[in-house]
């Protein structure tokens with residue numbers, strides 16, 4: 001409480017000097033629960049024009065605007081704001097059908113998602129204040145559309161699975177998954193750069209080195225902060241006990257795996273966690289990873305499912321040698337916390353002798369890369385057409 005008083009006083013004085021004129025919206029009633037102050041989320045949304053998605057099942061919601069985002073959970077005091085954690089003294093609540101955001105957290109969210117906009121208060125009400133000269137608002141200059149639109153896809157992150165001390169799945173004759181994923185990813189990079197000269201294409205690794213799973217995610221999310229949306233593609237090779245199984249499949253993140261095979265594939269890919277230094281055998285994620293993992297929104301999941309369907313379609317056009325095993329969902333650590341459409345492609349089975357042999361060959365690698373690229377193209381067309389309609 002003491003902290004809040006001292007914080008209010010001095011910055012208020014400073015901001016008077018720096019920004020002379022603001023216009024205020026209508027009052028927002030401050031709701032009190034157990035002597036703590038909250039602002040209703042619906043009021044914040046309508047007055048600040050933030051986009052929002054909410055997952056009823058997990059009780060997690062996401063506010064976003066122009067590459068900035070905040071993720072909250074009912075009952076959680078930790079709010080994710082632009083990749084950082086903001087801790088509020090009290091949790092977000094739901095009361096009488098309304099989501100209530102702690103006052104200080106609401107201030108933080110508005111400041112971050114609407115730079116230049118302030119939340120002020122008097123005794124019982126809060127006011128959202130906009131700078132009088134709209135041109136002074138830094139975000140307005142970037143793009144002019146008034147209606148809330150999704151950010152366009154501006155970049156693609158290709159994540160070649162495994163690397164360095166982590167070879168991934170092993171095949172007969174010393175074939176290693178990490179080598180195939182890197183070769184195919186590099187071909188995919190070329191394909192995508194040709195297909196999308198305006199997009200930036202990144203590889204999480206371009207040589208044989210080890211990267212932690214959270215590091216791969218971080219590379220993608222860092223790019224997202226620059227007011228741009230992106231796509232995350234993790235490229236892998238599968239392995240099964242039966243050498244008869246062959247074919248390719250595309251996964252998106254879900255805590256509910258499609259079936260036992262999907263669960264096994266995820267378990268196989270998640271094994272790498274024991275090689276990561278901070279997880280020395282314990283297998284537990286730190287708090288940030290855990291919270292990000294829990295905060296998948298329905299919006300991102302839907303987009304990821306659509307991306308997976310497109311990629312599987314593209315692959316089935318170009319990879320005629322093996323069968324499509326369809327789109328599946330499972331809990332892959334590398335997809336957790338990726339705040340953009342993200343999929344994991346298992347391009348074939350290293351445990352199948354015929355397919356392993358093909359996966360080493362240039363022409364097959366090229367076909368696989370072309371198939372994934374075609375899927376990405378299909379998805380981006382769909383995604384951008386949705387933006388235009390909005």
Ligand SMILES: [Zn+2]
Nearest residue numbers: 161168236237
């Ligand atoms: Zn793998």
